[in-house]
Amino acid sequence: MPRPGSTARRASLAPSIVSPVGSAIQHFRAKVAQENLIKASKIPYAILRATQFFEFIGSIVESGAEDGGVRLSPALIQPVAADDVSAALADLAVGAPVNGTMEIGGPDRFPLDELARRYLAERDDAREVIVDIHARYFGTELNDHSLIAGDGARRGPRRFFSWLGRATRA
DSSP states (O other): OOTOOOOOOOOOEEEEEESSSTTTTHHHHHHHHHHHHHHHSSSSSEEEEEBGGGGGGGHHHHTTTTTEEEOOOOOEEEEEEEEHHHHHHHHHSOOOOOOOEEEESSSSOEEEHHHHHHHHHHHHHOOOOOOOOEEEEEEOOOOOBSSSTTTOOOSOOHHHHEEEEEEHHH
């Protein structure tokens, strides 16, 4: 609780993930439950839904690995740098609670299979990427809206392939 006379305020700030509603992914369902609890409370709040972090793309690509190749959906993905999400959370933390949900994504959208090909090429990984519209993303079939931020979302300034080139050299 804030001290009497303090300018501190009590509010909830929650990072979340884009498109969690209706997902079969346990983590996404937990995020929906968290969001619902926050919204139902009487505490002012802000929820920031982010697209997938650049730093998770390797795990996403590997999730499609099978029989010496990588089977992935061509659904759109809009990765964002974790640093950009941190900056957005910091802005929300010092601002007035919005009592709502905002979204952030990277500046670019790519078909997931194309992103995987370029990711693997940057790492000199010759595995073939197989396009499969029914390929599962951690158990869930994707569409072109599953992994992108909505209209009006904040856009992080960092571009994935610039980040990837630096991350590969590091």
